[in-house]
Amino acid sequence: xxxxxxxxxxxxxxxxxxxxxxxxxxxxxxxxxxxxxxxxxxxxxxxxxxxxxxxxxxxxxxxxxxxxxxxxxxxxxxxxxxxxxxxxxxxxxxxxxxxxxxxxxxxxxxxxxxxxxxxxxxxxxxxxxxxxxxxxxxxxxxxxxxxxxxxxxxxxxxxxxxxxxxxxxxxxxxxxxxxxxxxxxxxxxxxxxxxxxxxxxxxxxxxxxxxxxxxxxxxxxxxxxxxxxxxxxxxxxxxxxxxxxxxxxxxxxxxxxxxxxxxxxxxxxxxxxxxxxxxxxxxxxxxxxxxxxxxxxxxxxxxxxxxxxxxxxxxxxxxxxxxxxxxxxxxxxxxxxxxxxxxxxxxxxxxxxxxxxxxxxxxxxxxxxxxxxxxxxxxxxxxxxxxxxxxxxxxxxxxxxxxxxxxxxxxxxxxxxxxxxxxxxxxxxxxxxxxxxxxxxxxxxxxxxxxxxxxxxxxxxxxxxxxxxxxxxxxxxxxxxxxxxxxxxxxxxxxxxxxxxxxxxxxxxxxxxxxxxxxxxxxxxxxxxxxxxxxxxxxxxxxxxxxxxxxxxxxxxxxxxxxxxxxxxxxxxxxxxxxxxxxxxxxx
Numbered sequence: 001x002x003x004x005x006x007x008x009x010x011x012x013x014x015x016x017x018x019x020x021x022x023x024x025x026x027x028x029x030x031x032x033x034x035x036x037x038x039x040x041x042x043x044x045x046x047x048x049x050x051x052x053x054x055x056x057x058x059x060x061x062x063x064x065x066x067x068x069x070x071x072x073x074x075x076x077x078x079x080x081x082x083x084x085x086x087x088x089x090x091x092x093x094x095x096x097x098x099x100x101x102x103x104x105x106x107x108x109x110x111x112x113x114x115x116x117x118x119x120x121x122x123x124x125x126x127x128x129x130x131x132x133x134x135x136x137x138x139x140x141x142x143x144x145x146x147x148x149x150x151x152x153x154x155x156x157x158x159x160x161x162x163x164x165x166x167x168x169x170x171x172x173x174x175x176x177x178x179x180x181x182x183x184x185x186x187x188x189x190x191x192x193x194x195x196x197x198x199x200x201x202x203x204x205x206x207x208x209x210x211x212x213x214x215x216x217x218x219x220x221x222x223x224x225x226x227x228x229x230x231x232x233x234x235x236x237x238x239x240x241x242x243x244x245x246x247x248x249x250x251x252x253x254x255x256x257x258x259x260x261x262x263x264x265x266x267x268x269x270x271x272x273x274x275x276x277x278x279x280x281x282x283x284x285x286x287x288x289x290x291x292x293x294x295x296x297x298x299x300x301x302x303x304x305x306x307x308x309x310x311x312x313x314x315x316x317x318x319x320x321x322x323x324x325x326x327x328x329x330x331x332x333x334x335x336x337x338x339x340x341x342x343x344x345x346x347x348x349x350x351x352x353x354x355x356x357x358x359x360x361x362x363x364x365x366x367x368x369x370x371x372x373x374x375x376x377x378x379x380x381x382x383x384x385x386x387x388x389x390x391x392x393x394x395x396x397x398x399x400x401x402x403x404x405x406x407x408x409x410x411x412x413x414x415x416x417x418x419x420x421x422x423x424x425x426x427x428x429x430x431x432x433x434x435x436x437x438x439x440x441x442x443x444x445x446x447x448x449x450x451x452x453x454x455x456x457x458x459x460x461x462x463x464x465x466x467x468x469x470x471x472x473x474x475x476x477x478x479x480x481x482x483x484x485x486x487x488x489x490x491x492x493x494x495x496x497x498x499x500x501x502x503x504x505x506x507x508x509x510x511x512x513x514x515x516x517x518x519x520x521x522x523x524x525x526x527x528x529x530x531x532x533x534x535x536x537x538x539x540x541x542x543x544x545x546x547x548x549x550x551x552x553x554x555x556x557x558x559x560x561x562x563x564x565x566x567x568x569x570x571x572x573x574x575x576x577x578x579x580x581x582x583x584x585x586x587x588x
Contacts, residue, residue: 048079048168056090056160056179056202065098066185068134070115073177073202079168081418083265085207088161088177090151092200097192099150101182104161105142106266108250110176113138131185142178146267151198160202163209165265170417175266212268213251221277233260234276239283239569242585244275254586255421256569280569282351287572288582289313289324289347291332298327298504302465305506306515316504318469321349327506329516332576334362336583337566338419343517344582345501349469351568352427356497356518357561362578365521370559374407376525377554380537383447385554386455386529388431388478388496389489395435395447396475398489404496404525407560412492416564422587425480427565429495430471431527432456439463450536457499457528457541461509461549467500497563499528499541502549512546519547524559 054073077084094100117134147161166175219227220234221241234257245253249267253260256279262272280286292313307328315324325346326333333344335355341362342355359368377385384390384397388405391397401409416423434456435447440463446453460466471477471486479486480493497518503509506516513519526541530551533539537553544550571585 048077048082048084050084050086050166050168050204051076051078051172052202052204054202056181063183064119064130064132064185065183065190066132066134067117068115068132068136068180068182070113070136071179071181072110072113073179074110074174075164075166075177075204076172076174077166077168078170078172080170082168084166084168085209086164086166087159087205087207088164089203089205090158090160090200091156091203092198094151094153094155094198094200095196096183096198097153097196098184098186098190099152100198101150101184102148102158102160103145103180103182104147105139105144105178105180106146106161107142107176107178108174111138111141111178113142113178115180134182136180146177153196156200163207163268165209165267167263167265170414209268212270213247213262213265214269214271216271216273218274219276221275227275233257233274238276239279239571241275241277245273247272282568284353284566284568284570284572285324285347285351288344288353288576291576292324295324301467301503302508304508304511304513304516306513308515314504316469318349320470323347323349323469325501325504326517327504331578333517334358334576334578334581335566336574336581336588337422338416338587340415341581344576345497345505345563346469348427348565350427352424353566353568353570354427354501354563355566356563362581364517365519367522367559369520369522370524370561371411372407372560373557374404374525374560375555375557376404376540377402377538380539380553380555381450383435383449383451383453383532383538385538386532386540387433388429388527393448395433396473398475398487404560408494408496408562409492411560411562412494416492416494419587422567422570422584423493424565424567425490425493426483426485428471428477428479428483428486428493429527429563430498430500431476431478431495431529432472432498433476433529434472446532451532452534453532455529455531458530458551461499461503461528461541462530465503465508467503469500469504493564495563496525496527497561499526499530499549502526502541502543507543507547507549509549509551512548514547516547518543520559520561521545521547522559523556524561 052075056071115134115136117132119132121130151158218230218233220230222228238257240253240255247253248271251265251270252263253272255261292311294312296314305328310331313324314327315322323346335342341358343358345354345356348354363369379385384392388402389398391399434442435453436442437445439454456472475487477486478490478495479488480490481488505518507513523542523544528541530539530541539551539553541551542558572582574580574582576582
């Protein structure tokens with residue numbers, strides 16, 4: 001990163017002096033400003049954009065000594081978590097002999113402030129004096145002063161705020177600077193300013209500063225619940241207590257050792273007190289299970305479940321361990337994450353938490369329970385189109401993305417990219433393409449071209465009513481590209497619910513069910529292939545508007561309900577109800 005690189009230029013204000021006199025011994029004429037328009041530009045630093053809006057305004061007409069004006073300058077950083085150091089500066093021309101005073105405040109949100117000045121005059125030692133008395137509305141909402149100084153005669157550059165920091169986000173994070181500019185009322189003759197000018201630009205330049213973080217003290221929890229001071233930050237095995245830990249300058253610490261992050265760094269000299277609790281890699285699972293007093297198993301999946309229960313969770317044992325899942329109409333599997341509402345499908349065998357999108361509010365039915373609508377694929381003329389990803393001539397191809405995968409990836413990139421540290425990429429999503437030319441049992445044949453094929457889900461859900469949490473083939477376990485499991489084919493760790501998970505939850509193929517938590521009164525896709533039929537079309541499972549598990553050709557347009565897996569070590573608060581949902585700490 002090069003130092004002193006100019007990032008942004010704003011049009012500032014030209015002030016032209018007209019008339020005869022305007023200072024302490026003013027006669028009848030005054031200082032008059034001519035303002036310029038407001039504009040902003042965008043520059044790229046590394047992978048981030050820094051945008052600035054606003055200007056340093058001092059363009060009022062009829063200015064007397066003592067006049068004040070307040071200007072708002074907004075700085076927005078857009079990018080992928082890049083820390084940007086910068087200075088806010090003025091550059092231009094100032095021929096006024098009277099120094100202009102400036103005072104700068106900083107806020108995280110916009111405040112409605114304005115200056116109001118009352119012009120007056122009086123006689124001092126026989127001379128007529130013109131001046132102004134000014135006040136600024138809502139100045140108490142601006143907090144403390146972050147910088148102050150003067151712009152002197154013949155000065156061409158002044159730093160308004162020095163060594164600021166902002167961390168870019170995908171949605172953009174903004175700060176606001178409020179600059180109070182004053183033409184002071186001096187106890188001396190200021191007539192020499194007649195004919196002078198003040199003009200220039202407000203700019204932002206890159207600063208060479210690095211964050212100065214001072215860890216004043218760190219503490220580790222003891223067995224009795226007390227905390228003991230330690231001399232070094234733990235290198236592993238502990239989680240940061242974000243409720244007790246605190247930093248100055250509005251910075252916020254997050255993470256688990258050894259990866260502690262100080263967010264919202266905005267000033268050098270930030271000081272922190274950090275508190276660490278013993279780290280639990282299965283914190284989410286343990287928190288959830290502590291709230292459920294009844295554990296049940298199921299063996300019959302031929303009938304729907306509609307029971308409205310609380311404090312009850314089901315479990316099943318697989319070759320990978322035990323998974324816990326919700327069935328029927330639970331009232332306590334609600335989650336609030338990244339600003340959206342979700343329902344918990346199950347606790348995976350590895351302790352991660354699988355959740356399905358429910359909307360921007362606690363909706364239970366209707367179009368609000370989906371992010372968009374989509375076909376699964378644009379064509380159904382080949383077996384390959386049952387795949388979440390596919391390649392012509394291969395049963396388990398991964399070359400091309402389905403239409404619905406592209407829709408999910410786009411939504412993730414827009415809405416969840418800044419939550420990646422809370423989302424797991426290993427647990428994956430099963431789109432089982434185990435083929436068979438028999439509808440009664442799996443024989444491993446078919447799955448290519450236009451061969452009539454019954455996929456594993458068809459035989460389990462339609463023929464035998466025996467759902468499974470196992471993914472039959474590793475190539476059909478869609479995991480993130482940095483995973484150590486599955487096919488490692490996903491750019492983003494997002495997918496869909498499986499037909500098996502629908503069945504475990506209480507849905508049954510061909511039977512209506514409006515009494516379980518996955519009913520939405522609308523049609524939505526699952527990830528599971530069903531059949532390439534004798535008619536020559538590829539079909540996948542979906543949940544229809546009556547709540548039954550069904551199947552249809554992949555070119556039909558149905559709702560899209562994203563599914564993600566939360567990391568096993570996330571911290572949860574809340575009780576899981578729609579009025580007090582589980583909330584992922586740090587992702588509120």
